[in-house]
Amino acid sequence: MAVGQPESLTLEYKESYASKIPDSVAAMANSYGGLILVGVTERNVPDRLIGVPEPTIVQIVSGCHQKLEPPWVPEIIPVPLPETDGLMVLVVRVDPAMAPRPLLIQGAAPIRLHGRNAVADRSRLTQLITEPAPQTAAAGLRLSPVELPRNDQAQExxxxxxxxxxxxxxxxxxxxxxxxxxxxxxxxxxxxxxxxxxxxxxxxxxxxxxxxxxxxxxxxxxxxxxxxxxxxxxxxxxxxxxxxxxxxxxxxxxxxxxxxxxxxxxxxxxxxxxxxxxxxxxxxxxxxxxxxxxxxxxxxxxxxxxxxxxxxxxxxxxxxxxxxxxxxxxxxxxxxxxxxxxxxxxxxxxxxxxxxxxxxxxxxxxxxxxxxxxxxxxxxxxxxxxxxxxxxxxxxxxxxxxxx
Missing domain, CATH: 3.30.590 (Creatine Kinase; Chain A, domain 2)
Incomplete structure (x- = not known):
């Protein structure tokens, strides 16, 4: 399956583990959230799914624990690639409602701009510290309660x-x-x-x-x-x-x-x-x-x-x-x-x-x-x-x- 969307505010590709992945995690957490696909190349080739070995999960977890202040690890979803020797694409899902905002790296708060990361200025950092956590649909990971339908007489x-x-x-x-x-x-x-x-x-x-x-x-x-x-x-x-x-x-x-x-x-x-x-x-x-x-x-x-x-x-x-x-x-x-x-x-x-x-x-x-x-x-x-x-x-x- 080809991946065709360009990088954006909420999407980033990595061919393999990179030391900048925790920076992108922090930037997305401090902004609108998003997804980092590890094992996908940015190059314009017919099949952009390269895949990474399973130990890459450990590298991401360790990197986030070591670089992020406070330590925090986003959800990581492995998607196995068929007909490969155990390779997978890792979907790193960053949910701002679950992250302890602001997330810092060496005392600075990265934020997400279109297709790249930047550092929050004083005003944005103050906003991150004082604002309530964003309420996203996935915060509870459950659909809203459902009831049996009723007619005009309130009968099920x-x-x-x-x-x-x-x-x-x-x-x-x-x-x-x-x-x-x-x-x-x-x-x-x-x-x-x-x-x-x-x-x-x-x-x-x-x-x-x-x-x-x-x-x-x-x-x-x-x-x-x-x-x-x-x-x-x-x-x-x-x-x-x-x-x-x-x-x-x-x-x-x-x-x-x-x-x-x-x-x-x-x-x-x-x-x-x-x-x-x-x-x-x-x-x-x-x-x-x-x-x-x-x-x-x-x-x-x-x-x-x-x-x-x-x-x-x-x-x-x-x-x-x-x-x-x-x-x-x-x-x-x-x-x-x-x-x-x-x-x-x-x-x-x-x-x-x-x-x-x-x-x-x-x-x-x-x-x-x-x-x-x-x-x-x-x-x-x-x-x-x-x-x-x-x-x-x-x-x-x-x-x-x-x-x-």
Whole structure:
């Protein structure tokens, strides 16, 4: 994958470890944050991904500890390069909200200008010392709380909801622009060719009669906010919905740092059709897998990267999974061979984080991650037997998983 974005306020390339990396970390932390890609050349060559060996991580950590005042180490994300002897690109993510500002080097506070570092003057240094820490979307590394949708009578209209998402770093050039129509259309087209679309279509087909409206703009859309809706099932009720949202927070005079992306699936059989079938483990696993697989799909990632003005390599993987149920989870998952623990209580959902060491692009690693999520959902609801249910599913997965 080629890296095509030039260096900017929030992006810098290094072919290998350099003693100036801590300076750039401090400069970005004292400014708008950003990313340093180690293992990527600035030279105009067909493949700019060179890669570095794993010990480079230790060099970066040691350099930051030794040079920065106070010592601080940013997040370092290794991205393995295929068909190399263990080489990787290191994504050094500098979040100003997490750094102890100002960060100093030999008593001076570096700051970031366009494509280079400088030293803060007296006025800027005073501002860094006295201002509150910037509040970025990634400060908590979690999407905002989600609730089941309700109608005009405040009644819940979904049997359950699944949501995942991520925060994508935004290049300075994209900070002030609206989300382009062509870019949003490319994102829409990518979703309509994604694993999520195919899983939902598969579900609709298992229901028999019905129709489908693929992802399209619907609801609150503005220059910096996008809402896409997918509908399917017996119409006009359409008990199956998926909603994709992109939010570029309003800048209010200062550059934003992240684009917020989320995708959720809603099932509303009780409200739409008058009956609420139990949810099979196979169907739940298929939906969660489709959600995660879609946000690491090459076309979807490319469309999101274009909207953020960054290279696809900088788009992170989904943060985790939100799962909400309109009824107690044991009732929703009835019929799967799960056994309730007496007097254990119950739950109506879970907020689950992704293991950052898991590569969700790899089907096997993604499956193991989803297995752990489903086991946690089950145990938190006072249910035993999910491990055995998943073993049966993976040993002989049904050709047509259905709601049972």
């Amino acid at each position: 209209t979904a049997d359950f909801l699944l949501r995942t998402g991520m925060f994508v770093p935004v290049d300075a050039s994209a900070t002030w622009r609206p989300l382009s129509e062509r870019g949003v259309q490319a994102f829409t087209d990518a979703l309509n060719n994604s694993p999520l679309h195919h899983a939902l279509f598969h579900w609709c087909a298992s229901l028999g009669d019905g129709g489908m409206n693929p992802f399209h703009r619907s609801g609150f859309n503005r220059a910096r906010k996008v809402r896409l809706l997918w509908q399917g099932g017996p119409n006009p009720a359409f008990p199956l919905e998926a909603v994709a949202k992109i939010d570029l927070p309003d800048a209010y005079g200062t550059p934003v740092s992240h684009l917020q992306v989320s995708v959720e699936v809603r099932a509303g059989f009780l409200h739409a059709l008058g009956s609420r079938p139990a949810l099979s483990v196979a169907r739940l696993h298929e939906l969660v897998d489709a959600l995660a697989a879609s946000l690491v799909d090459e076309e979807v990632v490319g469309a999101v990267a274009a909207l953020a003005g960054v290279d696809s390599l900088l788009v992170p993987q989904p943060l985790g999974l939100d799962f909400l149920s309109g009824i107690d989870v044991p009732d929703l998952l009835a019929g799967n061979g799960l056994t309730p623990v007496r007097d254990a209580g119950t739950s109506r959902g879970a907020n689950l984080l992704a293991d950052p060491g898991v590569d969700q692009r790899d089907p096997a690693e993604r499956r193991a991650l989803i297995d752990s999520w489903l086991q946690q959902i089950s145990l938190d609801a006072g249910l035993l037997g999910m491990e055995q249910a998943l073993e049966r599913l993976h040993a002989a997965p049904p050709a047509e998983p259905v709601l049972s």
